[in-house]
Amino acid sequence: xxxxxxxxxxxxxxxxxxxxxxxxxxxxxxxxxxxxxxxxxxxxxxxxxxxxxxxxxxxxxxxxxxxxxxxxxxxxxxxxxxxxxxxxxxxxxxxxxxxxxxxxxxxxxxxxxxxxxxxxxxxxxxxxxxxxxxxxxxxxxxxxxxxxxxxxxxxxxxxxxxxxxxxxxxxxxxxxxxxxxxxxxxxxxxxxxxxxxxxxxxxxxxxxxxxxxxxxxxxxxxxxxxxxxxxx
Amino acid sequence: xxxxxxxxxxxxxxxxxxxxxxxxxxxxxxxxxxxxxxxxxxxxxxxxxxxxxxxxxxxxxxxxxxxxxxxxxxxxxxxxxxxxxxxxxxxxxxxxxxxxxxxxxxxxxxxxxxxxxxxxxxxxxxxxxxxxxxxxxxxxxxxxxxxxxxxxxxxxxxxxxxxxxxxxxxxxxxxxxxxxxxxxxxxxxxxxxxxxxxxxxxxxxxxxxxxxxxxxxxxxxxxxxxxxxxxxxxxxxxxxxxxxxxxxxxxxxxxxxxxxxxxxxxxxxxxxxxxxxxx
Numbered sequence: 001x002x003x004x005x006x007x008x009x010x011x012x013x014x015x016x017x018x019x020x021x022x023x024x025x026x027x028x029x030x031x032x033x034x035x036x037x038x039x040x041x042x043x044x045x046x047x048x049x050x051x052x053x054x055x056x057x058x059x060x061x062x063x064x065x066x067x068x069x070x071x072x073x074x075x076x077x078x079x080x081x082x083x084x085x086x087x088x089x090x091x092x093x094x095x096x097x098x099x100x101x102x103x104x105x106x107x108x109x110x111x112x113x114x115x116x117x118x119x120x121x122x123x124x125x126x127x128x129x130x131x132x133x134x135x136x137x138x139x140x141x142x143x144x145x146x147x148x149x150x151x152x153x154x155x156x157x158x159x160x161x162x163x164x165x166x167x168x169x170x171x172x173x174x175x176x177x178x179x180x181x182x183x184x185x186x187x188x189x190x191x192x193x194x195x196x197x198x199x200x201x202x203x204x205x206x207x208x209x210x211x212x213x214x215x216x217x218x219x220x221x222x223x224x225x226x227x228x229x230x231x232x
Numbered sequence: 233x234x235x236x237x238x239x240x241x242x243x244x245x246x247x248x249x250x251x252x253x254x255x256x257x258x259x260x261x262x263x264x265x266x267x268x269x270x271x272x273x274x275x276x277x278x279x280x281x282x283x284x285x286x287x288x289x290x291x292x293x294x295x296x297x298x299x300x301x302x303x304x305x306x307x308x309x310x311x312x313x314x315x316x317x318x319x320x321x322x323x324x325x326x327x328x329x330x331x332x333x334x335x336x337x338x339x340x341x342x343x344x345x346x347x348x349x350x351x352x353x354x355x356x357x358x359x360x361x362x363x364x365x366x367x368x369x370x371x372x373x374x375x376x377x378x379x380x381x382x383x384x385x386x387x388x389x390x391x392x393x394x395x396x397x398x399x400x401x402x403x404x405x406x407x408x409x410x411x412x413x414x415x416x417x418x419x420x421x422x423x424x425x426x427x428x429x430x431x432x433x434x435x436x437x438x439x440x441x442x443x444x445x446x447x448x449x450x451x452x453x454x455x456x457x458x459x460x461x462x463x464x465x466x467x468x469x470x471x472x473x474x475x476x477x478x479x480x481x482x483x484x485x486x487x488x489x490x491x492x493x494x495x496x497x498x499x500x501x502x503x504x505x506x507x508x509x510x511x
Contacts, residue, residue: 098267098298194275198276199440
């Protein structure tokens with residue numbers, strides 16, 4: 001109990017004093033997970049749209065693949081990314097291992113299927129009659145896609161929320177490909193693991209609380225974006 | 233619509249902004265990144281947090297410390313995935329030295345391993361030399377927690393079991409945590425079990441633990457740390473200059489002094505004893 005209380009006090013102290021190291025870790029967490037989510041949106045939404053609106057050979061298989069990917073264990077993604085990025089691995093010449101870029105890659109791999117899967121479901125649940133109506137009103141292909149996605153925006157925002165939630169809370173992959181290097185690839189989750197193994201539970205609790213606050217404020221703004229103007 | 237566009241624009245701008253870590257100090261070497269694969273005890277005790285800022289300021293390298301068990305650290309060296317190693321398993325290290333995988337193999341410091349257990353000592357091992365103590369634990373069937381992760385401590389533990397002529401694997405009282413030293417100590421404390429630990433990690437975490445030192449001091453339990461460069465002639469991607477600078481740094485007299493002083497203020501005694509130059 002003392003640990004939790006001390007952790008809360010420590011978290012408040014760190015936040016008020018704007019501790020430089022904690023600030024840097026928090027910003028890096030936001031940057032890495034934010035960019036990874038952005039990439040997964042760029043990959044996931046088009047992919048979900050194509051899967052939702054078109055029929056082609058192997059579509060069923062791809063859909064199962066995306067749904068399977070939504071539950072990819074981060075630690076497996078981490079291992080695979082690590083193996084690809086090692087100096088003498090297939091992508092070793094990029095020299096990306098133990099850098100924020102490597103963490104972004106791993107997190108984007110984790111989040112993309114989540115965003116794709118949820119977007120697909122969201123677009124599929126748009127009333128099919130609406131599609132016919134848009135087309136019959138003479139919309140161009142681009143206008144058609146834009147309107148359908150706009151119509152599914154609630155579900156698509158949910159997709160983004162789920163993707164971001166998946167990566168900001170993830171620790172296995174970040175630890176493996178980022179290496180938890182102080183001042184460079186240390187994010188809130190990996191810093192928490194380190195503090196626990198050092199036995200500094202107050203600091204670990206404080207970092208966890210900061211992570212929860214950060215995650216909550218982002219989710220709250222996304223929810224506001226999603227829900228504004230809607231009252232039941 | 234327009235408002236959310238601005239929001240997204242601001243977000244992208246923030247994410248693309250250069251991060252805070254882009255601060256530069258000291259000279260600028262050709263290859264800046266230096267990968268150090270090391271054991272958890274040097275990191276968890278806080279020693280490297282003290283030394284690395286000094287090294288980075290002096291040389292301009294950025295040390296990427298990857299803290300893993302000694303077994304994995306040596307494996308990273310064998311694959312050329314690290315530039316420099318700081319480990320504590322001389323028998324395993326010797327194989328890499330003999331194979332020419334690592335060069336510039338230098339002794340840095342030592343401390344010792346100790347057998348710790350619950351203060352009431354149910355197996356009654358207090359004061360016994362380590363092989364005998366383990367034999368007693370096995371005979372009584374008291375719970376013993378092993379690291380089980382091929383770390384330097386785990387290797388040492390196995391060698392003491394061998395000396396005691398006991399094969400603990402598979403016994404009901406023998407648990408393998410598969411975690412770092414800190415986590416294993418806490419597990420032992422919670423389960424009132426025995427375990428083998430390096431003295432540094434034990435002292436650094438003693439405040440959180442309900443464990444006493446029960447067996448210590450025999451030659452068997454000496455814990456020696458070596459630093460070494462991964463051979464750049466075998467692995468062309470290794471940062472040879474940085475690795476050499478790191479090895480020289482660790483054995484330099486002023487750094488050796490810092491190692492000896494480390495922990496005195498906080499724990500009342502040194503966690504590591506410098507001994508560069510002795511073989």
